[in-house]
Amino acid sequence: MPRIGSVQLASPVLLAPIAGYCDLAFRLVARGVTGMQPPGFDPPAGVSPHQFGLGLACTDLLCPHAILRENEKSLWLAATSPDDQPLCMQLYGRHPDVMAEAAQWAEAHGATTIDINMGCPVDKVTKKNGGSKLLCEPDVALRVVRAVVAAVKVPVTVKIRLGWDEDTWVTRTLPPRLADCGIGAITVHGRTARQMFSGKVNHEGIAQVVEALAHHPHLTVFGNGDIQSPDDALTMIQRTGCHGVMIGRAALGQPWLLRDTACLLLTGRRHQPLGRADRARLVLKHLDLLNHYRGPRVALNTIRQRIARYSPHLQPWPNLRRTARELTNLSALREMLIAGIEELQADPDAQVRFGAAEPGREDLAATSR
Numbered sequence: 001m002p003r004i005g006s007v008q009l010a011s012p013v014l015l016a017p018i019a020g021y022c023d024l025a026f027r028l029v030a031r032g033v034t035g036m037q038p039p040g041f042d043p044p045a046g047v048s049p050h051q052f053g054l055g056l057a058c059t060d061l062l063c064p065h066a067i068l069r070e071n072e073k074s075l076w077l078a079a080t081s082p083d084d085q086p087l088c089m090q091l092y093g094r095h096p097d098v099m100a101e102a103a104q105w106a107e108a109h110g111a112t113t114i115d116i117n118m119g120c121p122v123d124k125v126t127k128k129n130g131g132s133k134l135l136c137e138p139d140v141a142l143r144v145v146r147a148v149v150a151a152v153k154v155p156v157t158v159k160i161r162l163g164w165d166e167d168t169w170v171t172r173t174l175p176p177r178l179a180d181c182g183i184g185a186i187t188v189h190g191r192t193a194r195q196m197f198s199g200k201v202n203h204e205g206i207a208q209v210v211e212a213l214a215h216h217p218h219l220t221v222f223g224n225g226d227i228q229s230p231d232d233a234l235t236m237i238q239r240t241g242c243h244g245v246m247i248g249r250a251a252l253g254q255p256w257l258l259r260d261t262a263c264l265l266l267t268g269r270r271h272q273p274l275g276r277a278d279r280a281r282l283v284l285k286h287l288d289l290l291n292h293y294r295g296p297r298v299a300l301n302t303i304r305q306r307i308a309r310y311s312p313h314l315q316p317w318p319n320l321r322r323t324a325r326e327l328t329n330l331s332a333l334r335e336m337l338i339a340g341i342e343e344l345q346a347d348p349d350a351q352v353r354f355g356a357a358e359p360g361r362e363d364l365a366a367t368s369r
């Protein structure tokens with residue numbers, strides 16, 4: 001089972017940081033810590049029954065200046081709770097002193113590990129020479145890492161891409177230098193920054209990182225990119241030799257994918273699929289957690305957006321997305337979900353009827369996929 005420095009993970013599956021999505025409410029849903037283990041949940045050895053087989057979840061990327069100023073929005077992004085463990089807090093930036101101070105703040109506010117983002121390709125971050133821009137400036141990257149490692153007791157990790165572009169891969173050169181700085185793990189998204197999210201994940205590039213770190217056996221490598229099923233995770237590990245995987249986009253609408261993936265990787269067995277009533281209960285729990293932490297206005301806006309992600313995995317429920325968009329108060333949306341759960345409890349294959357009479361177009365498309 002992978003470790004990150006002194007931290008023993010319960011599962012080789014990590015939840016990726018996805019800015020705008022992986023807040024405390026979603027992480028708690030993904031961890032399944034809220035009394036929602038599905039009936040018959042059969043955790044593999046080493047995986048707590050109180051988790052969906054999730055080794056570590058990560059906050060969205062945090063701006064060090066903003067958290068040190070305790071800016072309200074950043075405080076929510078960094079918010080955690082005792083059930084939200086183990087937790088990685090991710091920082092981005094290029095100034096060693098500020099990053100070190102922010103890492104100390106993160107350590108004091110519940111971080112089990114601290115990740116330094118060297119993969120974000122978004123202008124807002126790279127224009128300040130942070131994120132994936134650090135791949136172009138290895139000396140600056142190493143100064144940042146050394147400062148953060150020296151500033152905190154918790155393990156420090158780095159998340160990289162293959163390089164800035166096709167001609168400047170860092171897969172063989174940068175990882176051993178990062179390892180020498182004392183990091184505990186490295187996550188590799190198998191694309192270049194220029195690619196953003198286009199093309200397919202490149203397993204060869206991730207394998208190069210694993211090879212380059214052959215002389216650092218205590219350093220854990222997590223492969224990342226395009227994992228949409230437990231089998232994709234298994235393929236990534238078999239092709240690259242990485243020790244664990246990180247899953248992002250595919251987990252947003254089906255957080256149980258993390259548990260199912262852990263089950264396959266750890267036992268070779270497939271987990272029984274999570275029933276639709278339990279999936280709908282997860283959505284309800286997500287709504288309740290959002291309401292608890294953020295209040296009804298933010299909860300309504302956020303859950304509508306998130307139902308778009310959950311919807312394909314709840315079908316047939318033809319009018320779900322449209323109804324969620326049209327309902328203007330949280331109690332009505334909550335009632336819709338409860339009515340749907342009741343229908344699915346009575347008949348797990350039911351076409352959920354609750355809501356408007358006409359199916360929304362996107363939901364019909366999802367049904368036919």
Ligand SMILES: Cc1cc2nc3c(=O)[nH]c(=O)nc-3n(C[C@H](O)[C@H](O)[C@H](O)COP(=O)(O)O)c2cc1C
Pocket residue numbers: 016017018019020059060061090117119120159189224225226227246247248249250
């Ligand atoms: C909308 C969006 C936001 C993201 N935000 C972050 C982030 O804050 N930090 C980070 O390291 N990666 C971020 N990523 C990249 C993901 O963590 C992950 O590396 C990438 O999506 C590939 O994995 P996947 O195919 O499993 O989603 C983001 C990706 C998306 C699509």
